[in-house]
Amino acid sequence: MITSERMAAVDANAAALGVPRKQLMESSGNAVAREVREVADPGDAVCIVAGRGNNGGDAFVAARFLDEYNVTTLLLGRAERIGTDIARANWDALTAAEADTREVTDSADFELPDADVIVDAMLGTGVTGALREPEATAAAAINDADATVIAVDVPSGVDADTGESDGVAVEADRVVTFHDEKPGLSELDARVRVADIGIPDAAELFVERGDLRTLSRDPQSHKGDHGEVLVVGGGPYTGAPALSAQAALRAGADLVRVACPESVAREVQGYEESLIVRPLPGERLRAGHVDRLLDLAADHDAVVFGPGLGDAEETGAAAREFLSSFDGTCVVDADPLREVPDVETDAELVCTPHQGELVAMGGETADDWRERRDLVERFAADLGHTLLVKGAYDVISDGDRTRVGRTGNPGMTVGGTGDVLAGITGALASIRDPVTAAGLAAYVNGRAGDLVVEEQGYGLLATDLLDRVPEAMWGDDE
CATH class of the missing domain: 3.40.50.10260 (YjeF N-terminal domain)
Structure with missing residues (x-):
């Protein structure tokens, strides 16, 4: 049906x-x-x-x-x-x-x-x-x-x-x-x-511009109707959480807050005046922050968890504790992805690995996108969460519904484009079901990259995508 x-x-x-x-x-x-x-x-x-x-x-x-x-x-x-x-x-x-x-x-x-x-x-x-x-x-x-x-x-x-x-x-x-x-x-x-x-069949499988029809807005909308997003990231890195947070704003979220170690809070705030930063004591995420994060997360429609957190053991432990205790919608990116298979949670997770991270999680991949689609679909069913596996063909599946994205280009192998994708996914997951949100995010992120390359060629920066996200979502693509 x-x-x-x-x-x-x-x-x-x-x-x-x-x-x-x-x-x-x-x-x-x-x-x-x-x-x-x-x-x-x-x-x-x-x-x-x-x-x-x-x-x-x-x-x-x-x-x-x-x-x-x-x-x-x-x-x-x-x-x-x-x-x-x-x-x-x-x-x-x-x-x-x-x-x-x-x-x-x-x-x-x-x-x-x-x-x-x-x-x-x-x-x-x-x-x-x-x-x-x-x-x-x-x-x-x-x-x-x-x-x-x-x-x-x-x-x-x-x-x-x-x-x-x-x-x-x-x-x-x-x-x-x-x-x-x-x-x-x-x-x-x-x-x-x-x-x-x-x-x-391709009209249902591939994410195309027709899918963007779902992004139309009620003229009578109020603040908060289009989602509030919490980005949890930073410590070893400052750019990653800032990119995700700005991308969430560009993708239409009404409010975006960033919870990050206080050692980088000033730098993260400096990227964009519209961000609301919530500092956490210390230099990296640790178990003592989890209760505070759960309180913050409860006031948001979606959480983006992972950009720039790093792979310290104490941070991994905090990630496991947060994910096992959270029961909302959470986009998991970067290093915390490896914790997901070992976590039992009531949360609705959207995991955004590239193919190397997918293998580290216990999944399999293949060069042919059709074979990779089937492998991702089976792993998503086993995992019990939605996967957005990045590649030349992005594969999105919850084990039941599967979509494939074909936008994007080789210029997007540059660092930071995945952080932008995570932020877009968070914004959309705050107002849409996980598969729809992840599929749209993959399309929009790739299309933003295509718009940049069409104008200037390769050599793009992840920050170049941010200004193109609204055009990719709502611009005339005919």
Whole structure:
């Protein structure tokens, strides 16, 4: 099954992979036409009730394939307000062919002709909430009609993810949905057919720009809605925690605090005025700091643990104690990664090893990315946590869901880019599930590196990525 939000991302990913929405619409419309043929006899009256979005566009295509029937297409609204170019082109194709097409601009004027089959293509999976006019009037008329009702993708007025409706909704006899079944359709008293419309498996496997759709923000957002992140790092190194913290801010976290040994606190603060630094006594992380860290972590949505902590034995012991006691979301990076396999924890961990660190954790790797994907997936299942294994192809898996990232370039072998990745992952893990967060972070980090290299060539610094993170996340990538 696939949620409506995820389906929209996969749709856009298919376009990024070279399968345009126009081609998918042609396949979708053909699938709807096949469903009509299953229930209609030649010469039967078929009425298509269509909205102004791509759901309506699918039905306009279907109308072209139904010449053996008496087809009437009702457009709810004015043709000039059809929302996408491809839907408008298919409407224009119907009108140019002098098909029976009618615009309904007022619910008071809605009149459903007698029909043997009605196709509901008013609203698709991305629309939720109570139906407005003229859709509400049209849905009521469809329900009163003595006809077989076929819904395109989801009955209008029904939430594709829950099967619930807020007020009137189309009561379909059949549903033609695309690519994969939507969770809410199982709740309906209707026959559901899943049509393969040519979306490649790669659109779900590879993280592409369609996945960035999930990063849109509510205009009514308040401070804290987009995550508060705690970075625990530093001691032997100062740049690493500062890079992670700045990256978390650039990736949209509302507040970022850094807990680091007091010996480096002033230096870390000096990197960026927006950082809030919480000093820990001494020169490196040790067991005596754990209670303080747990208190701090409880006030944050995600923790990034590890950048610049070093490999001292007392620091490793503190890492084990913290991870075993913490029960929130934690991105684990750098030296503490080796402690993860020996820790029992209720925390949701996102581990970000490169391939050498993966082997040190007890995992296996391979040169071929497909073989490496399978190895990472199995190790993640054994580990019980999410892995983001860095490489030319980043592999992200929790043992059940697996994604692959392909952005990035050889210039990113420079030190510090992993710290940036950890910070981006922390920001996203504060508001998204671990696999989604890690997959998006891998894409964004690599894309930021690509933007730098496109402009200046190799020789990039990790700090060069920071200013490019917002563009990689929210910029126009078309």
